[in-house]
Amino acid sequence: xxxxxxxxxxxxxxxxxxxxxxxxxxxxxxxxxxxxxxxxxxxxxxxxxxxxxxxxxxxxxxxxxxxxxxxxxxxxxxxxxxxxxxxxxxxxxxxxxxxxxxxxxxxxxxxxxxxxxxxxxxxxxxxxxxxxxxxxxxxxxxxxxxxxxxxxxxxxxxxxxxxxxxxxxxxxxxxxxxxxxxxxxxxxxxxxxxxxxxxxxxxxxxxxxxxxxxxxxxxxxxxxxxxxxxxxxxxxxxxxxxxxxxxxxxxxxxxxxxxxxxxxxxxxxxxxxxxxxxxxxxxxxxxxxxxxxxxxxxxxxxxxxxxxxxxxxxxxxxxxxxxxxxxxxxxxxxxxxxxxxxxxxxxxxxxxxxxxxxxxxxxxxxxxxxxxxxxxxxxxxxxxxxxxxxxxxxxxxxxxxxxxxxxxxxxxxxxxxxxxxxxxxxxxxxxxxxxxxxxxxxxxxxxxxxxxxxxxxxxxxxxxxxxxxxxxxxxxxxxxxxxxxxxxxxxxxxxxxxxxxxxxxxxxxxxxxxxxxxxxxxxxxxxxxxxxxxxxxxxxxxxxxxxxxxxxxxxxxxxxxxxxxxxxxxxxxxxxxxxxxxxxxxxxxxxxxxxxx
Numbered sequence: 001x002x003x004x005x006x007x008x009x010x011x012x013x014x015x016x017x018x019x020x021x022x023x024x025x026x027x028x029x030x031x032x033x034x035x036x037x038x039x040x041x042x043x044x045x046x047x048x049x050x051x052x053x054x055x056x057x058x059x060x061x062x063x064x065x066x067x068x069x070x071x072x073x074x075x076x077x078x079x080x081x082x083x084x085x086x087x088x089x090x091x092x093x094x095x096x097x098x099x100x101x102x103x104x105x106x107x108x109x110x111x112x113x114x115x116x117x118x119x120x121x122x123x124x125x126x127x128x129x130x131x132x133x134x135x136x137x138x139x140x141x142x143x144x145x146x147x148x149x150x151x152x153x154x155x156x157x158x159x160x161x162x163x164x165x166x167x168x169x170x171x172x173x174x175x176x177x178x179x180x181x182x183x184x185x186x187x188x189x190x191x192x193x194x195x196x197x198x199x200x201x202x203x204x205x206x207x208x209x210x211x212x213x214x215x216x217x218x219x220x221x222x223x224x225x226x227x228x229x230x231x232x233x234x235x236x237x238x239x240x241x242x243x244x245x246x247x248x249x250x251x252x253x254x255x256x257x258x259x260x261x262x263x264x265x266x267x268x269x270x271x272x273x274x275x276x277x278x279x280x281x282x283x284x285x286x287x288x289x290x291x292x293x294x295x296x297x298x299x300x301x302x303x304x305x306x307x308x309x310x311x312x313x314x315x316x317x318x319x320x321x322x323x324x325x326x327x328x329x330x331x332x333x334x335x336x337x338x339x340x341x342x343x344x345x346x347x348x349x350x351x352x353x354x355x356x357x358x359x360x361x362x363x364x365x366x367x368x369x370x371x372x373x374x375x376x377x378x379x380x381x382x383x384x385x386x387x388x389x390x391x392x393x394x395x396x397x398x399x400x401x402x403x404x405x406x407x408x409x410x411x412x413x414x415x416x417x418x419x420x421x422x423x424x425x426x427x428x429x430x431x432x433x434x435x436x437x438x439x440x441x442x443x444x445x446x447x448x449x450x451x452x453x454x455x456x457x458x459x460x461x462x463x464x465x466x467x468x469x470x471x472x473x474x475x476x477x478x479x480x481x482x483x484x485x486x487x488x489x490x491x492x493x494x495x496x497x498x499x500x501x502x503x504x505x506x507x508x509x510x511x512x513x514x515x516x517x518x519x520x521x522x523x524x525x526x527x528x529x530x531x532x533x534x535x536x537x538x539x540x541x542x543x544x545x546x547x548x549x550x551x552x553x554x555x556x557x558x559x560x561x562x563x564x565x566x567x568x569x570x571x572x573x574x575x576x577x578x579x580x581x582x583x584x585x586x587x588x589x590x591x592x593x594x595x596x597x
Contacts, residue, residue: 010154017155026161030168030203033151034210037144037172040121041211042219044136045177048129048296049220071131071288071295075347076281078130082123083277083351090119096353098138099444101145101166101192106466110162111153116146120353127352131295133284133343138355140177144169144211145192164200167193171204172211174410179216179224183410184208190403191444225299225361227306227390227415233423240383244371245395245427249434251367252360252399255341256435256443259356262345273351280350287343291336292317294343298362302393305333305369306386330373337366356443360400361393368392390415391423398428399435402442464587467551472586473568475576479504482511482535486519490529493519500565502574503538510567510574512538544569545578554583 013032017025051074086094095116104112124139148169152162167188175184185201185208215224269276288294293301293313304312311323314332322328344359372388375381390411398407407428412418478492479502489501499516518537522528542561545554545568557566558580568575 026203027206029165030207031210033148033165033168034172034207035214036147037169038176038211038214040143041140041173041176041215044121044125047125048136051129071292072285075131075284078126078132079277079281079350079352082126082353083273085122094119094123097444098141099448105163109159110149110166112146112149114150116142117150123353128296128354132347132352132354133294134347134354135297135358137177137357140173141170144173164203167204168207171208175208176211176215178414179212180410180413181208181212183406183413186409187406190406191401225414233419237383241423241426245430247371248367248392248395249399249431252396252431252435253438256400256439258341259345260446262342263349266349277351280346284343284346287339293336297358302362302365305365306389326377333366333370337363337370360396364393364396365389387420391420391427394424395427395431399431400443402432404428404432464551467586467590469549469551469554470547472582473576473578477577480534484534486529486532489534490523502567503534504574508573513541514538541567
């Protein structure tokens with residue numbers, strides 16, 4: 001039955017492709033990709049929500065599971081099942097993190113494997129749904145991107161259209177996960193796509209709106225992260241929002257560095273996948289036993305902190321007898337805040353699948369609550385705790401992902417209005433500036449940087465990183481020997497278009513270079529041409545290029561030396577030249593191919 005429905009949909013889509021213009025078909029495609037991404041969100045979010053409800057019910061209503069024993073067992077089961085599925089169903093490997101989308105767009109012509117349309121859903125639902133301390137948004141984004149890429153491949157669309165539909169899938173995923181279509185559009189453009197023209201906004205917006213609409217219609221609103229209660233913004237509190245921005249910036253740096261340390265630790269372990277999973281899950285289980293709010297995405301605890309009775313956070317924990325003690329609650333929140341990075345790192349490093357988007361919101365809310373609650377308890381001021389809890393989320397999200405616009409509009413949308421726009425802008429921008437100062441790359445691009453694939457907010461750097469230095473090396477340049485006279489050089493100049501020549505010895509070692517400008521003044525002096533040796537006028541090259549240099553390094557050398565040609569040395573021998581004009585032409589060609597119109 002399902003197969004017949006899919007075949008009919010495919011038939012009508014092919015019919016639409018034949019009848020519509022290419023731009024009209026992209027609009028139709030953006031709707032379809034948006035719907036597919038939204039249903040992936042619905043499956044993931046619903047499963048994770050009901051597992052949380054199940055665990056909470058058992059913890060609250062049965063003596064056997066008091067103090068969260070079920071919350072201790074479920075993450076262990078979830079991570080072990082995830083490893084089993086990866087090994088037995090997915091061929092032993094699975095790509096994690098949204099950085100793979102960047103890599104696919106830049107290096108793989110926007111081709112994302114088909115298995116990513118279901119692999120992320122299965123593995124992340126097992127990990128996060130059963131209590132792993134990570135988020136579902138990264139798997140949602142990858143799944144949406146995979147839908148967009150494979151849809152485009154099925155209907156033989158161009159690279160630009162494939163990339164555009166990847167952006168549509170990403171925007172729809174975020175839009176559906178938070179009922180925040182504007183944030184979805186901004187996330188796709190600010191974090192993932194290399195370059196987008198204004199005209200490309202329309203299909204991305206259509207997809208984001210479609211995803212959000214499907215999510216609202218089908219998904220229970222209690223599953224979504226949303227806030228109805230917030231207090232009025234008071235401009236007198238601006239200095240405190242500035243301080244919160246500074247705090248979230250440094251906490252984002254703390255999270256980014258420690259997450260990487262935990263991942264590296266597990267990567268170096270010489271355990272079998274199952275032993276590594278059990279080892280990591282056991283540590284996570286102990287952490288969740290003491291701090292149950294580390295269970296799953298943690299969105300329920302964010303809602304509790306933003307409400308009028310945050311003491312509910314201590315119910316059904318080892319600290320339930322201190323429910324009404326504000327200082328104990330503050331200590332509990334502070335310790336949870338510091339441990340979240342280790343819980344998430346262990347979840348993902350030991351074999352689970354998920355992302356850092358939800359943990360960033362979790363951490364941000366805890367930082368905002370801790371900051372404002374502490375100041376209130378000291379009697380220094382009376383801050384609106386719920387507002388600081390919400391704005392703190394934008395601070396960490398902006399700092400970790402280097403995406404201030406996404407952070408600002410996401411929190412504005414999930415709070416149901418823009419009354420907190422000014423503090424959101426203050427906190428997100430300050431946090432971003434501090435994080436950028438200490439961490440050049442966002443959390444998601446660090447793994448690419450480690451492999452030599454640098455993707456940053458600098459579009460020029462991004463494009464240069466996709467070019468191969470070897471592809472623009474010219475190896476057919478004529479060369480001269482040092483003991484030859486200028487007659488040989490003049491003859492070469494008259495019979496070629498070269499203006500620069502490498503001077504090499506019998507072993508092909510480079511001794512220097514001679515430029516046409518170096519002999520321009522004596523080329524018509526027969527006596528000097530006949531009796532001047534090339535070694536007398538050659539000069540050392542200002543700099544050299546190696547085939548292993550990145551294109552960014554090559555362009556920096558051209559900028560530094562102010563020359564138009566640089567020699568290439570390979571394994572100590574002369575290899576050829578790179579022309580600045582050819583390098584720039586390669587850049588312009590790549591820029592044109594990567595600009596989504």
